[in-house]
Amino acid sequence: MKATFSIWRGDAQGGAFRDYPTEVSEGMVVLDAVHRIQSEQAGDLAVRWNCKAGKCGSCSAEINGLPRLMCMTRLSDLPLENPVTVAPMKAFPLLRDLVTDVSWNFAVKKRIKKFKPRPPDAPDGTWRMAQADIERVQEFRKCIECFLCQDVCHVLREHQLHDKFIGPRFFTYAAALEMHPLDTEDRVEELKEAQGIGFCNITKCCTRVCPEEINITDNAIIPLKERVVDRVYDPLTRLLRILRGS
Amino acid sequence: MIGAGGAGLRAAIEASSAGVSVGLVCKSLLGKAHTVMAEGGIAAALANVDERDSWKVHFADTMRGGQYLNNWRMAELHAKEAPDRVRELEAWGALFDRTKDGRILQRNFGGHRYPRLAHVGDRTGLEMIRTLQDQGIHQGIEVHMECTVVALLKDGERVCGAFGYDREKGLLHLYRAGAIVLATGGIGRAYEITSNSWEYTGDGHALAYDAGAELMDMEFVQFHPTGMVWPPSVQGILVTEGVRGEGGVLLNSKGRRFLFDDIPDNYKAQTASDEEEGWRYTQGDKSARRPPELLTRDHVARCIVREVREGRGSPHGGVFLDIAWIRKKLPNAEEVIKKKLPSMYHQFLKLADVDITKQQMEVGPTTHYVMGGVRVDAETQMSTVPGLFAAGECAAGLHGANRLGGNSLSDLLVFGQRAGAHAARFARERRAGEVDQRQLDEAARRALSPFEERGDGTGPYRIQHELQKMMQNLVGIVRRESEMARAVEELAGLRRRAAQVRIDGNRSYNPAWHTALDLQNLIVVSEAVARSALERKESRGAHFRDDLPKQDPAFAKFNIVVKRGADGAMRVERRPIPEMPTELKKIIEEMK
């Protein structure tokens, strides 16, 4: 069977969608088709991938307009009567073809205060934690850094507030640290100020595209927003914190 | 540090803590190295689940698994230091699954006598790489993402720098360095069916070889018994051994658990005598012995090949892996499977329309890991080239003829740490070497040669594919003298054609160019595998020859190394294994 893929070709200077008809077979995913096109018709087609199993978060793209992992998008789930469009993520600067410059994300992460554990619980330097207490954080730690949530968030995508807002991926990251049972660091102030959590108006677009099915908004962003609000408006909590020295 | 998987990151953290300035170069983005894909867990004798475990048992298991070709000193250091390296990850923020009393939970895995793998569901590698990455970025390590090293530079005997290109623009870069750690991973792209990504083209192996270092144990390529076989596009993708650790069983088309029919003598005493005992073992019964599904990978892979060849395979040329059967044993089986093996559940549902809580999987062997690599000193991880270190999958020694599952992630931590510390020391104690302009010019010429105008050269993807097919057929799971000799000949032809490849496009993010350069390395490592395999005239561990199916005790006495001869041709040599100290021998005896 044949199908046509309309793939973005070009760089920061400009480009266009180009159509590539190619042979497709049972079980194929979009990344397979892109690879076939690369090896048969367009040797220099730029694309990132590593695991081909939804584990590394390298192959993010916009397929028929939706941010998805190319390696986890089955052709059988797409209408193949029409060309399948494959475009690079829009929220980041284009390098070439399907590859974007995601370095901003790595820079943002560095600005979030690192993990700071409480002193060990046992003399051998280890800690005790109940499984039930870590499950919430384990959910966030499933993140494969595909940056699809960043791509879809209107604050970055439309408003381009990259310097004021760290985006859903990094709220999830901050939440994983803040809710880590051993962590003693405090990140609430910068979440509100420099990291711009207030710009998020809980549209939940990020949650909908997350391939790891992390409930970004309900489980990470909203609880963080609550912490920010508590801190700012609740003088009693504030007083207690000062007294406790935390 | 060349490579940002577990080994490279751990080495970088160690070296930068030692106060030297560290640069980290990697082909992909940070956090995307192979380590991220590891599923099952990290082997370390923490003895949290079974107090009978200790470094001694882990040591003996590793040696038995490696058929005693391992560097025994590495196996000893590894078993002793792995627990500390795992606990350290926890101190850096990793959240492993917990025991009832709140400590790190450990799971069963093939060849490990007791539950030993610290894990997070079936995404342990992600937890590990993210923890190291997040620790590393706060240490002032300079990271060069999407840069590929294509040559090492030397000043006399010692290394003094590395040379490479960046993917984004195709600019050429020189990295001067007082010491270099190779942590580039494996060679799986030399085969057609593989669980490995595009990165695994044996770059570190080839870089070291070109720089005059020795490669050891290259005949030992691990074929993991359970890769996906259907649909074709997912062929080779890994199905973690954790499935079997949680009670999954392997069945042929007759519904028989065929592994019970063929248990190697040296594992008989440790293997369950019936299905019931095997099940009890997976559920933590300490009086039970492990089911044969958890025998070493080389053995399980060969048994699968036999079932398929003898006509008892599954419809798509594999066998069946069944975890759904535990519904008969556990009322909440569906939940248990989803909780313990979430990414397997997801992977099969999404990619193969198989619900593993209800249906059997089809699986078959896939190229997974290379035991062979740069020959290094056990304590320091330095190769035979001064200043050039290697750690992780691209180094040899720890695993001998066969690696146990879980022993790679621990290898990365233990020897990454050691390599980082000793490389830092090496660099600090000596003046940096001088870069020789001629070497630099030659490296640049070679890197850009695929852009030269050429007549009727083939495209690089096609040659790579031919190479993969050839290696799969001629130097695969079951080997034969005549076929391997043919492989060596065909490699010579492929080398000539690879030197003539034609590519389209320019230097900016051009995968055809990258593939053309990677191809050179694949050819070097493929030749090393084929020549070493020819030299080992017996079957042992992952190396199986159907013309010489028996182990030969004479071959237990040495490792095979290859290095470049003065004439540029590959030389094969035997290196005697030093005598093991009595204390270690005693441990092995006691654990028999």
Ligand SMILES: Cc1cc2nc3c(=O)[nH]c(=O)nc-3n(C[C@H](O)[C@H](O)[C@H](O)COP(=O)(O)OP(=O)(O)OC[C@H]3O[C@@H](n4cnc5c(N)ncnc54)[C@H](O)[C@@H]3O)c2cc1C
């Ligand atoms: C699917 C899968 C599951 C696995 N599960 C387990 C498990 O449960 N337990 C276990 O112990 N092991 C497991 N393994 C094996 C283990 O994951 C790997 O052996 C291990 O992660 C290798 O780590 P590394 O640090 O040596 O290399 P990698 O993590 O592969 O990193 C290699 C690095 O080197 C870089 N690099 C390579 N060439 C160059 C070059 N020329 N220039 C610059 N950089 C370069 C790459 O970009 C990358 O950053 C699994 C492997 C796979 C594929």
Ligand code: SF4
């Ligand atoms: S919920 Fe918030 S973070 Fe998520 S996409 Fe909407 S605005 Fe962005």
Ligand code: SF4
């Ligand atoms: S939170 Fe989900 S969508 Fe966002 S980067 Fe992580 S895995 Fe991707």
Ligand code: FES
């Ligand atoms: S290639 Fe790893 S997520 Fe798609």
